[in-house]
Amino acid sequence: MDQALGALYGGGRDAQGAAGRTAGLGASAPSVARWLGDIRTYFPGSVVQVMQRDAIERLGLSALLMEPEMLEAVEADVHLVGTLLSLSKAMPETTRETARAVVRKVVHNLEERLATRTRATITGALDRGTRVNRPRHRDIDWNRTIRANLRNYLPEYGTVVPERLVGHGRASRSVKKDVVLCIDQSGSMAASVVYASVFGAVLASMRSVSTRLVVFDTAVVDLTDQLDDPVDVLFGTRLGGGTDINRALAYCQSQISRPAETVVVLISDLYEGGIRDEMLKRVAAMKASGVQFVALLALSDEGAPAYDREHTAALAALGTPAFACTPDLFPEVMAAAIEKRPLPIPDMATHQ
Structure with missing residues (x-):
């Protein structure tokens, strides 16, 4: 963990724990790939995303994101998508499909969430303006109908008598x-x-x-x-x-x-x-x-x-x-x- 942090932020320790040694990722794609693997192993996803963002900004790794192998190794998030979009016009064709796959994964996750x-x-909000009290059967809002008729609950039958139906008119489809x-x-x-x-x-x-x-x-x-x-x-x-x-x-x-x-x-x-x-x-x-x-x-x-x-x-x-x-x-x-x-x-x- 200390070496992975030191490679990005400096001030790391060597294998024997000696302080003061600084590290770095250099411009080597293999070393960056190893570092990406290390941080995914040692840190939670939210921290990985922050470190990736810092690496792109501090160490100028944007060019490496044009390599399909690198894209497959990163932790995808909204900020990475933004970086990929800013690079999209310069991407080689071999990377473009991988980039789209990364973006699609993030978009899919956001859609599921939102x-x-x-x-x-x-x-x-749209339906509140079109409620009607004589709806067709398929337009009845059963939750609101039950709430509107709770005073008509018959405990001996375990049911509510719906004197007033609440629903949405056909205009809700327009x-x-x-x-x-x-x-x-x-x-x-x-x-x-x-x-x-x-x-x-x-x-x-x-x-x-x-x-x-x-x-x-x-x-x-x-x-x-x-x-x-x-x-x-x-x-x-x-x-x-x-x-x-x-x-x-x-x-x-x-x-x-x-x-x-x-x-x-x-x-x-x-x-x-x-x-x-x-x-x-x-x-x-x-x-x-x-x-x-x-x-x-x-x-x-x-x-x-x-x-x-x-x-x-x-x-x-x-x-x-x-x-x-x-x-x-x-x-x-x-x-x-x-x-x-x-x-x-x-x-x-x-x-x-």
């Missing part, structure tokens, strides 16, 4: 809300891009929501037609480059046909390289037309992100507070936006 709760939370995810793909937003792509795919799988996914730097790319596979979405991004939020919002605005039934989610650190005043005017215009506008400084498990405080304050003045959001909180944020109620902004993550 999809069920997201669908349940958002479906509940598209009820339009959601536009507008994602900043500058390099600092890598984790947010990964999570947003997963959420975009989950939302796209819901028939009652029409989902559009737009990524931008200084250019704007609509990846909606790839939402059935978030891995394709991720490899359609190009992490890095400048930022033109105004241009991205102009495109999103042009795609809105039902403003009162539309939720726009801008995920960006708000470091605007475009026209600031125009950006703010677009946000104000969308809100005035009835759009529910949500600004997230980050969508990740990280701590408070770096962000443009001046632009954040300007959005807050328009009634759109910008805040960092964890993936676990995102379904609640979307549900609140759909129901047009105050957003559940965490106190520690609020920036106004």
Whole structure:
């Protein structure tokens, strides 16, 4: 364990325990592969991911991630996916399929963690507006019906007499809300891009929501037609480059046909390289037309992100507070936006 730590951070001990010897991974792929095997053996997965991240940043190991053998040895996580996406255009063809397999594994794990709760939370928000008291049998919400009729419980029969049925009308099968995810793909937003792509795919799988996914730097790319596979979405991004939020919002605005039934989610650190005043005017215009506008400084498990405080304050003045959001909180944020109620902004993550 000490040698593995010393190879990355220095100050390791030799086999006899003598202090002061520094180690290193050098540029040798075999030595890095051995080191990756060691840290997976001696440390828990969460620590392995931190050490891998530090090795890529401190020792410049990005080039080695273009080797299929190296990719098979690493512990895959959101941050590794971000690194792979930033390298994807330079990857040799022999590595690309291995990289896609690594990304797919991480995406699959995220979908398993997030999809069920997201669908349940958002479906509940959508259905609350379409409850009916004379539903068809197949539309009866049995849990709510039982709760509504508990006073009619007959203990001698062990049953509830349902005088009032609660259910959802047939309108619940139609598209009820339009959601536009507008994602900043500058390099600092890598984790947010990964999570947003997963959420975009989950939302796209819901028939009652029409989902559009737009990524931008200084250019704007609509990846909606790839939402059935978030891995394709991720490899359609190009992490890095400048930022033109105004241009991205102009495109999103042009795609809105039902403003009162539309939720726009801008995920960006708000470091605007475009026209600031125009950006703010677009946000104000969308809100005035009835759009529910949500600004997230980050969508990740990280701590408070770096962000443009001046632009954040300007959005807050328009009634759109910008805040960092964890993936676990995102379904609640979307549900609140759909129901047009105050957003559940965490106190520690609020920036106004």
